[in-house]
Amino acid sequence: MDKSRFSLLLLEPGEVYFEDFSCTLNDRNNLNEGNPRHGCLKLCSKSLVFEPREWACPLVKLYFRDCNNICIVKPQLSDIVSNIIRVKMKQYAEMLEENILAPYKFMYEEKEFFIFFDFASAEECLSQMEQLQRASTLHAPEHNSMVATILHSRYMRMVFDPVMMDDFTEQIICELQAEKISPLVRHQGKLAITPTTIYFQPFSNVESSPILKLKLRDLRRIYRRRFLLRQVGLELYSLENSMVPHIYLTFQCEGDRERTYNILEESPNVNLVKRHAEEMTMQWQNGIVSNYDYLIYLNCQADRSEKDLTQYPVFPWVVADYTSETLDLDRIETFRDLSKPMGALNPDRLEKLKERFHEMNEPKFLYGSHYSAPGLVLFYLVRKYPQYMLCLQNGRFDHPDRMFNSVKDVYNNCLRNMSDFKELVPEFYNTDTKGDFLVNMYEIDFGERHDGTKVNDVALPPWAASPEDFVSKLRQALESDYVSRHLHLWIDLIFGYKQRGEEAVKADNVFHHVCYEGAVDLERILDMNDRHALEVQIMEFGQVPKQLFTKPHVRKIGHVIEKTLSCNPAPVTSYKVECLDVITLHKEAVTCALRQGPRIISVGKDGALKVYDVEQKKQIRSITLCLTPLSSCVMIDDNIVAAGSWDNEIYLYDVEYGRKVESFRAHDDSVTCLLWLENERLLISGGADGVVRVWGNVGRAGQALRGLRAEFDHDGSVATLAYRRSGQEVDIMAGTSDGEVSIWRLRTRQRLSVSRVHSAAVTACLVLPAARLLTASENCDLFVTDLSVAHTVYETRLPSAAHCCHWDGRAVVWLGCDGALLQWDMLAVAHTDHHCAHQGTVTSIYLDEATNTLITASHDKTVKLWQLTPNS
Known part of the structure; x- marks a missing residue:
């Protein structure tokens, strides 16, 4: 017999297969009479299943509950030891006749079967059969308990065979009782874990291999699983071409499951592919x-x-x-x-x-x-997996009128x-x-x-x-x-x-x-x-x-x-970054830099504002605006720069004529950040005093900012600002030192929402498409929050805190960390590049779309100019 026709699906769900015996089955107490068939007798917890060697002959299933009597046949000569068992049945079933998958044939007639054992002792087999027959007379809970006791006794005698291992000198880290789960089948066995391999040795010989081997180096995903509402399952996925690409195991208790999970996760030979739910979302x-x-x-x-x-x-x-x-x-x-x-x-x-x-x-x-x-799943899949339905319904298919016959009828019935x-x-x-x-x-x-x-x-x-x-x-x-x-x-x-x-x-x-x-x-x-x-x-x-x-x-x-990709060029999701120029003008850390045409404007902790000409490669303007550090700067027209200072002032500087236009006291504490709204001609400032102020009344170059349009109070110091447009409305986002992000409606001066996004100070924020807000914090967290539902859709841990961020308007976000410029593809939600940009913390990132260049500033006192080339 090249391949066994017997499978655990021929048993009832939950039924245990113990062992098999080589024998001959006959309906007479004489092998020279009747219809003798040689094959294997499968000893199971609820039945005996005889699998004949001849494929045309059906398998015979003898349920213990339908058994009238089991006994050893007494020999006619007293000096001969009998090795024959007689099983007297009220009824029995035949399966897979002519090896055709069909409903079982239930023979509702009394019949005697004689089992002639080739090697096994009939006396020992009878003892096991009588024990299981007694169990079959009990109610289901007591029956299950008795079978579990028998199984446990057999399991305790089972010893994991190291000969089956790839290297018998391997050290076994962990050895546990487990079950291999497949649809409607639970196959008991022993699980052994070594530093290189997971071994599962089945309790019985029904598997195609005497031992299943899963190499730890091939392991890619591990999932804790709930099985029958108990946290005892573990599902393992390996490489597709590995010997065991997928296995589902359950354990006796949650503690055994957790022990196995921790060993695998902490193993140096395991290289798991981890995908966070937020990333997939x-x-x-x-x-x-x-x-x-x-x-x-x-x-x-x-x-x-x-x-x-x-x-x-x-x-x-x-x-x-x-x-x-x-x-x-x-x-x-x-x-x-x-x-x-x-x-x-x-x-x-x-x-x-x-x-x-x-x-x-x-x-x-x-x-x-x-x-x-299970019944509903197999209702749909009975044509693909008929053996599952026969197992679930004890050898029968559903009534023809109740089967999945028509898609329209099923949908209407569901309604x-x-x-x-x-x-x-x-x-x-x-x-x-x-x-x-x-x-x-x-x-x-x-x-x-x-x-x-x-x-x-x-x-x-x-x-x-x-x-x-x-x-x-x-x-x-x-x-x-x-x-x-x-x-x-x-x-x-x-x-x-x-x-x-x-x-x-x-x-x-x-x-x-x-x-x-x-x-x-x-x-x-x-x-x-x-x-x-x-x-x-x-x-x-x-x-x-x-x-x-x-x-x-x-x-x-x-x-x-x-459709977008087929109609338009694919959005750029990464850039090659090449340094064009290193600008060293400041005596202390540079806090902010931007580009206006050929000019790069920067401010720093030395209180100075510098203007550098990219074409001439030289400084063309330099002014010390104050004796305290400058925190930020924005262009409010082609020539006027607004700079925020730690002395609570906002300074206006005319780059064209090289003169300070005006300054005014904007906050009761340091000005920490600035934002310019071009369409509304409004300057937004954030301060260490916890206030965001909106300044209007901006006229010609040289005219001072006057007129406080709005004032928004916060509990913590305002660290970063962003904005979004929704139709005719403009909303201001303010990230604060207490980890909160507040959203203010500019027209109504109302706070739309406030939420504690981070457990540490917010260091950077950026509005992405579809009302999503990217925020970074001092404790290295990076979150993306969907503002429509106030729900975090993605979070990750950065190698160091991001102090600034910038979006290219399509798919790429840059983050400035401790000397590094990180590049993220926000479509695929993946970190695509890590560029060592500076010797100190990157404090500012500015993208000039006209020249496709990036300007970065750093604590290392430098400003760098980078050429961006889209990766194909």
Whole structure:
């Protein structure tokens, strides 16, 4: 026999396979009579399964619960030791006859089977069989407990075999009992970790290899997993071409899981690819990550895995039209309302459900079934994975009329049926598999419907020419403009703040309390019957994903970035930086520098303002404006510079004529930052006194600033300023020393919001597209906050604190740190370059778009001019 037909899927979910015995099965007590078949007898916790050597013969399954008697056949001659066991059955089942996947044949007749063992002792086998037969007469909780005891006893005798290791001299760091999880199957074994390799030695010989090896150097991703609402799972991903690219393990307790996780994460041989949720969210928001890939990622983060049918990835119905000849993605009516759960899409049904909800005792639930559960997943995938359905339903498929026969009928049922609220699975949108789950590829006889038609392929809507076309068009719908603008609302329901609590009630999104993590602590339930009932309910009823967001999810900005790229040149996401000039004019640290035509203007802690001509490569102006440091400068027209000073003054200087125009007291403490609004002709100043002031009445060159237009107070010193335009409105952002960012509406003088973004002083802030604010702090944090929902969509830790930042208007942000100029691609949300620019902290960055040059200033007393060349 080249390959075994036996698999753990031929057992009931949760049934344990112990060992097998070479033997002959016959219906007579004589090998010369009857129908003897040679093969292997599989000893399992609920049954005996005989696998014959001949492929045409069916496997025979003998359930212990249907067994009348098991005994050793007494020999006719007293001096001969019998090695035959007789099993008397009330009924039995046959599987895989002619090796064809089909419902089991249940033989409802009494029959005797004689097992002739080749090598094993019938007496020892009988002892094990009788023990398991006694267990089968118990209620499920007691049966499970007895089997667990038997399994534990066998496990304790199991010794990890170092001979199987690549190098038997390897030191085993950790050895634990674990289970390898695959759909509907839990395979027990021993896990051993060495400095170079993870080894899993299965308890039984059903695996294709006697030991599974996963090299630590190939390991790329590790995820903690919740399994049956317990934090005991660990999912490992390796390189695709490795021996074991993917394995899902569960442990006896959370402590064992954490110990394993920590060993792997801290191992010097492990090189994990870490992607933060905020990074993926921002990439999705930018349109770099597709809706499909983002939903796959969220499912993964929320403990959903294709290895676990109780927590299979969940995807939304997005199309509501399954009757039209063509699928029009420009019509709103084509789409499902993503702001509502499936159960709330039909107002009449929802009203009836809510009436029942209000009459119910606590804990209340609106929906009596879930949107994802093993039975619902296999409802969709039965044609692709028929063996899973046979395992789940004890050898039977569903009634032909209840199967997945028509996409339109299923969607309508989800809208109208009082107990059907299911969403979809990723296969509906996976163009790689070409809709194979819709085709009866194995030509299985699923039976006939009430009208006499045979169950075959799934009936598709008129707008789909084939399964491949159906999945392709659904994928287009998922990535469409409408879905991109509304997908965040569905994410709020499934993974976000509307998943539970009062917000879930308001959103009509309440399921049975057992579906939620934390609602039931199985470890504290001592009654075996109660615990078993809850475990069955958790396994069969469905589980709400782990909650990922507690605030409204951000909305997608660039939903079809592919169109943008096809119509226009791709946005520059990185530059080559070349130093053109080093300007050393100041006696102390340079605090700010900018460029106006061929002139570079800079101010420093020496109180001096310097003007340098790039073409002539020499200083053309120099003036000491005050005896205290100057903190900042801005151009308020072609020739007038405004400079802020630590002596609380703002100075105006005419570069063309080389003279100080005016100065005035702007704050009660040092002027820390300046901002110029060209369209409104307004100068904004921030001070160490915690005040932001708006100065207007700017006339011709040489006319002093007069007229205080607005004044905004803060608790901490104002460190940085930014602004945004929203229609006709202008908002001012102020970052302060206490980590807060305040947003002020210029026209109304009202504070729109204030939030403590950082735990340390804000050192830089910058407004990005789509109402997003980038902020940096003294403790090296970098945050991107979506102002529309006041929610941080991205955060990272910089190698050192960023004291200034600048955006190129497209995709690149520069950050000035301790001597370094960092370059970030804000579309892909990735650090693309680290350039050693100065010997001291970079204090100022200015981009001159006309010449495509960058000007940086530093504590090292220099100003540098850089040429930017877009990378191809």
